[in-house]
Amino acid sequence: MALQSAAATAGRVEQLFEETEQEHITRENSNFSAFEADMPKLANRFNFSWKDNISSYLGRKNPFFDYVNPETDYVWILDTTAYRNRIGRWHAEFVAAYFVKNSGKDLSQIVAWVSEKIGLADDEQARATVAKRLQPFADQILPAHAVDIDLLGLNARLGPSGRDGISSDVLAIPGNDYKDGQVMSFKAVNAEATPFNITFAKSKGYAILSDVDDTIKKTLTSSPVGILKTTFAEEPEPIKGMPELYKHVNQKLNEPVFFYLSASPYNLYPFLRNFRQQYYPNGSMILRDASWMNLAGLLANLTQGTEHYKVDRIEKIHDWFPKRKFIFIGDSTQTDPESYGEAYRKFGKWIGAIYIRKVTGVAEMDDGQKNNPERFEKAFKDVPRDVWYVFEDAQELYAKIDALPEIK
Structure with missing residues (x-):
């Protein structure tokens, strides 16, 4: 690695x-x-x-x-x-x-x-x-x-x-x-x-690559205080509607293989694994390989170098499962749109769909810049418009998941 x-x-x-x-x-x-x-x-x-x-x-x-x-x-x-x-x-x-x-x-x-x-x-x-x-x-x-x-x-x-x-x-x-x-x-x-x-996991079928922080778990990655509060003090909270959506995805796509790709360091593995077990389908948790001597490293992990890191891990997963059809799910707080857009430009139709949760109403987050339509257009340059979709409510994705073609 x-x-x-x-x-x-x-x-x-x-x-x-x-x-x-x-x-x-x-x-x-x-x-x-x-x-x-x-x-x-x-x-x-x-x-x-x-x-x-x-x-x-x-x-x-x-x-x-x-x-x-x-x-x-x-x-x-x-x-x-x-x-x-x-x-x-x-x-x-x-x-x-x-x-x-x-x-x-x-x-x-x-x-x-x-x-x-x-x-x-x-x-x-x-x-x-x-x-x-x-x-x-x-x-x-x-x-x-x-x-x-x-x-x-x-x-x-x-x-x-x-x-x-x-x-x-x-x-x-x-x-x-x-x-x-x-x-x-x-x-x-x-x-x-x-x-x-x-x-x-055999070589063919669907696979899900999901971000964790602010995609399926409330982390408040736009705020240093928010990160500390949700990581060290509060009970981990799933994003509204996402556990039910992932259950539907698991059933509709015949139990696809799941990868949970987070920018959090390995120090949080038991915490995040327990959260995943409680709310989401079985799958591998991929975390950043860094053991920090300073707590500030947690904040750096979640806010610096995330695009490079995620594209690198996606390339590795592609090497393992080049014939699987992947669905990418992320959010607008970090660099998921840019990471997933770069991955599509590298691997094309290996990625069947990209879904980005538009995060709103979070203190200290600049909604205007993070959720600007121009940002998404730039991130998904050369990605077909019918491949990527920005959503606010998990309910929006049910019909899109149902419309995905069957893989035999």
Whole structure:
């Protein structure tokens, strides 16, 4: 997996990608830079051994790695989707994030800061929720480590992790007799790690690529305070009508494979996975591979480099499923129109439809620029007009989904 992240140092976020026009509008209108500069710095998450520090640059070829210790370490293994390669064998990309247990011990300062910024009442239970969700941003990451998984009776190694405490491995899956849409659960070996699912998807049929933040989940990505409130304090809230729409899509298109592509960092994986399980069809959650040493990185992830990141991930999905017919669903707060338009210009009729939710009535969002018809015309230049559609109410899409041609 090509790693794309911004480094956060001394309370300042450094861009690795030039800000796009839409990102500049968002960040300037809500003064993200000043807000990020004021955010307290978390404990040093890069306080690992000299050996791990140096050898982490070697990636998977690192001969000096260690296996995770179940007593001191924990691993998140992300759900994945298996695909057939050119010779018909099943493969999948396995992504894992490695941490040292309870290493971010003193969260009181950052909890107090977040609580003050979002106007949280002096409620012990509410602050405990903030602390729990902040923990993955504070725990020390773990480079140069690996974990074994039980892959249908065979031990397969994931990792070792790179400098960001993340590993990505494409592995062959034993066996061949899997049904389209079949979901199987797997576990790690001798490690404290999240169980994970593999969804098997054959080469043909429909597929859905959905944005998460402000498309299916209220995140308020146009506001730094809104991001903090919806991420750390509030119960995650689905966008009105979208769970019902996705249920209809799942039924009407014969259980298509789902990919949920978010600009959020992997630190939010359990939070977002639980939300998806509660409201939306099964599918792989694709998040940005960055483990931040500063909370400002969360805001940067959601507002900088998103177009480049999403197009890169879409290209990877295309490599896995070039014969699937994809439906893209996003919103107008970030760069979904620009990302999806660029993807169509690259891959053409591989994308059967693009639906963009027009977000309105959000504080600190410049509706006039974000929802300007000229913006959409520019983003979807050379994309046929009958392919893309901007909607405000999920009900508008039922007839369009029903009219999609059947794939045999």
